[in-house]
Amino acid sequence: SAVISQKPSRDICQRGTSLTIQCQVDSQVTMMFWYRQQPGQSLTLIATANQGSEATYESGFVIDKFPISRPNLTFSTLTVSNMSPEDSSIYLCSVDKAREGHGYTFGSGTRLTVV
Amino acid sequence: AQSVTQLGSHVSVSEGALVLLRCNYSSSVPPYLFWYVQYPNQGLQLLLKYTSAATLVKGINGFEAEFKKSETSFHLTKPSAHMSDAAEYFCAVSDSGNTPLVFGKGTRLSVIA
Numbered sequence: 001s002a003v004i005s006q007k008p009s010r011d012i013c014q015r016g017t018s019l020t021i022q023c024q025v026d027s028q029v030t031m032m033f034w035y036r037q038q039p040g041q042s043l044t045l046i047a048t049a050n051q052g053s054e055a056t057y058e059s060g061f062v063i064d065k066f067p068i069s070r071p072n073l074t075f076s077t078l079t080v081s082n083m084s085p086e087d088s089s090i091y092l093c094s095v096d097k098a099r100e101g102h103g104y105t106f107g108s109g110t111r112l113t114v115v
Numbered sequence: 116a117q118s119v120t121q122l123g124s125h126v127s128v129s130e131g132a133l134v135l136l137r138c139n140y141s142s143s144v145p146p147y148l149f150w151y152v153q154y155p156n157q158g159l160q161l162l163l164k165y166t167s168a169a170t171l172v173k174g175i176n177g178f179e180a181e182f183k184k185s186e187t188s189f190h191l192t193k194p195s196a197h198m199s200d201a202a203e204y205f206c207a208v209s210d211s212g213n214t215p216l217v218f219g220k221g222t223r224l225s226v227i228a
Contacts, residue, residue, distance in 0.1 A: 033215040042205060043159075043218045092159070096213050103166075104149065104209075104216055108158045 002027050002097050006107030013083055013114050020079045021110045023093035028073035034066075037090040037109075046091075049076050083114045117142045117208045121219035129227050134178075134193040136222050138206030141187065148189040149207040149216065150180055159205070165189060176200070201226045 003026040013019050023032065034046040034055075047055040047068055055068040069077045080087050093107045122137040140146055148165040163174025170182040180191045189206060203223050207216040 031213045031215075042220045043216075045215050045217070048215055094216070096209075096215075103147075103161060103164050104207075106159045 001103065002029065002095050002105045004093060004095065004105055004107040006093055006110060008110055009108060010111040011113070013112065015084050015114055017083055018079055018081045019083065019112060020077050021091055021093075022077050023075070023107050025074045025095055027097075029095040029097070030073070031096060032070065032076045033094040033096075034068065034076075034078045035092045035094060037092065039089070043092065046078070080112065083112075085114045088112055088114045117146065117210055117217045119206050119208050119217055119219035121204075121206050121222050123222055124220065125223045125225065127225040127227060128196045130198055131195050134191070134196045134200065134224065136191040136204050136206075136224065138180075138189045138191065138219060139187050140189060140206075140208045142208055142210050144210045147209045147211070148180075148182060149209075150174065150178070150189075150191050151205045151207060152176075153203045153205065153221075155202070162191070162204075196224075196226045198226050198228065200224060 005024045007022050032049045035043040037043050045058050046061045047057045049055045049068050049070040051070045051073050067079045090109045090111050092109045096104050118141045120139045150162040151159045152162050153159050162178050163172045165172050165182045173179045178193045180189050182189050203221050205221045206219040209216050
């Protein structure tokens with residue numbers, strides 16, 4: 001199955017600043033998915049990132065707040081912009097290798113605390 | 116659109132007792148179904164998955180789940196709970212490859228000595 005390196009693993013940020021989270025996959029994948037897990041909650045999809053096109057955002061998430069880059073088939077970034085304490089969450093990236101029988105793989109997550 | 120309902124946000128069992136975590140799905144096409152476990156302050160770990168092969172799926176740590184199309188269910192079971200099974204469990208669904216997983220709200224499993 002695919003291996004994802006996600007960084008940073010955690011960060012404490014001041015409100016009003018931005019943080020960029022990186023995910024590097026050890027093989028080429030078509031789609032990458034970004035999720036948010038708020039404290040004590042389940043995972044909510046933020047957006048789907050396809051190489052060479054703009055990311056597709058889910059309801060309640062906008063590009064100005066969560067810009068995503070997907071410069072190639074193994075790498076993506078998610079930026080959390082103009083942060084507020086409500087953005088304190090775990091952010092995870094994921095890829096799908098289901099067609100190869102491996103299933104979905106998740107990065108280890110970025111635990112973000114906004115103060 | 117797919118959706119997942121996990122009945123019971125918190126389940127408590129005694130050590131050695133049967134574990135049953137319920138998951139019902141909604142999907143317009145044959146689904147892929149997954150169970151993940153998340154231990155405190157850790158990432159997601161895949162327990163098992165159903166991808167249209169055998170309806171009874173065996174996973175890691177003694178867990179298994181049965182896909183029942185007539186009941187649109189994919190309940191997770193383990194014959195004998197262990198203290199180390201205490202964690203958050205998430206059921207998830209997708210309708211095909213290269214589409215994002217949709218997660219249930221999760222069930223927190225507590226194991227009482």
